[in-house]
Amino acid sequence: MTLTNEQTPTLTSAEHIALAEAHSAHNYHPLPVVAASARGAWITDVTGRSYLDCLSAYSAMNFGHANPAILAAAHAQLDRVSLTSRAFSHDQFGPFCAELAALIGKDMVLPMNTGAEAVESAVKVARKWGYQVKGVPDGQATIIVADGNFHGRTTTIVSFSDDPDARADYGPYTPGFRSVPFGDAAALAAAIDETTVAVLLEPVQGEAGIIVPPPDYLRTVRELCTTHNVLFIADEIQSGLARTGNTLACQHFDVVPDMYLLGKALGGGAVPVSAVVADASVLGVLKPGQHGSTFGGNPVACAVGRAVIELLNTGEYQDRARRLGHHLRTGLDSLIGQGVTQVRNLGLWAGVDIDPAFGTGREVCERLLTRGILVKDTHGATIRFAPPLVVESTELDWAVRNLREVLAA
Missing domain, CATH: 3.40.640.10 (Type I PLP-dependent aspartate aminotransferase-like (Major domain))
Known part of the structure; x- marks a missing residue:
């Protein structure tokens, strides 16, 4: 399939994913979301749905999308x-x-x-x-x-x-x-x-x-x-x-x-x-x-x-990472024993170990995706939280609340 730049925005998410599967090397196993735009701590896909980015491109987006x-x-x-x-x-x-x-x-x-x-x-x-x-x-x-x-x-x-x-x-x-x-x-x-x-x-x-x-x-x-x-x-x-x-x-x-x-x-x-x-x-x-x-x-x-x-x-971003990291850790710690076995963090960077009885790290990431939250698993049982440092505390609370709910489900 040959497409012009004007045609690509009309493709569905499934069509974008199919093109990638057919024509790119399979050296990644991405979650099924296709980003079209992003700003701050949020990514919008080709359907217009927005997601809270809790990965920040592995910390490449510390200062937020479209800073x-x-x-x-x-x-x-x-x-x-x-x-x-x-x-x-x-x-x-x-x-x-x-x-x-x-x-x-x-x-x-x-x-x-x-x-x-x-x-x-x-x-x-x-x-x-x-x-x-x-x-x-x-x-x-x-x-x-x-x-x-x-x-x-x-x-x-x-x-x-x-x-x-x-x-x-x-x-x-x-x-x-x-x-x-x-x-x-x-x-x-x-x-x-x-x-x-x-x-x-x-x-x-x-x-x-x-x-x-x-x-x-x-x-x-x-x-x-x-x-x-x-x-x-x-x-x-x-x-x-x-x-x-x-x-x-x-x-x-x-x-x-x-x-x-x-x-x-x-x-x-x-x-x-x-x-x-x-x-x-x-x-x-x-x-x-x-x-x-x-x-x-x-x-x-x-x-x-x-x-x-x-x-x-300016020191602003270091300060936000300290304050928001403490806030996130408090929320994540409340999930220990409710599907989470351990939490580790330094600043706004956290590893959350999922009890295998509640699913794999990948499965939890997929459940959060359906709720508009993007996180990434590693080594099977761990998910990582590393949102852009411009994220708000209320947005972190929303992410933790959704994690609680997908584990309870």
Whole structure:
């Protein structure tokens, strides 16, 4: 079927889904809703029905759909220059890097596009640092990761994943990684040796179900990395940029990693933007021609990123995540024993474990969809709540009330 742009809005939801099933790779299993527009915390489908977005595109939409400041920055830049590649500079690049470095408290920024690219870049930088600065013998660098991690789906990244869906049938796998239980500082300490160049962790494991580590865990990781001259890399691609109630999730634990990995919300939901942020003693190992990206740090990305940084500098979104996260947690806790077995959260980011007697996570998501609420399951029995930070407390109450009712039914 060949369609013009004018014809596509006339398709039914079922026809849109059938086209996708027939002509796109089946690497996702989306809920049966077809978005046509969105604003704030709400998505409207092709039939005109509205849904409360409680996923925020995995935190990419922290500042809400169609945020006016972000859209204005994108529109203005598109009218000027959209791409130069890094073969030339442009007037948004330097200010973006300086402003992001200042926000995070580091010297330098390596802009990329997707979160997985930021992780891949960090792996390369850590290895190069290990050989050139630490003095690890060539080809022997190792990086410690955590069980249950999710850092992306490239070949290198799935090589250190323990998720069978992400990993199976993609070998041979990239060597050089050791995995230890998340939250177990003793196991991490035992895994460090003279070849270790970095420890790569999510401060809070998102895809695993919003797993918050023990209070002293990240501080111990920081101490171990300092003692053994190992880089501490914090993957804040989902947890960063106000989602947890601070600009960075690491701030909850009073730790400063050597490298931060940012993405998702950094693009304001308008364009893909990611970054590795570190001091010059780390990112300075890169020289011209040794790493790059045609679209990384492009003018539109930098303009949008600067608008995001300006929003973050007000503190408004961090404050909303703290207040609304507490409000959401109170509501979700009231469901424990009524179809919910456990709730975990940090800021406006919650993992809710569903009692298997009440259905799978997917089934609960499908029931909520019929009531106009969009959430996403993970690992079978867990659903995640991560609405845009512009959501209202009354909307959260409505979502919790509907969750209560679908579990009771």
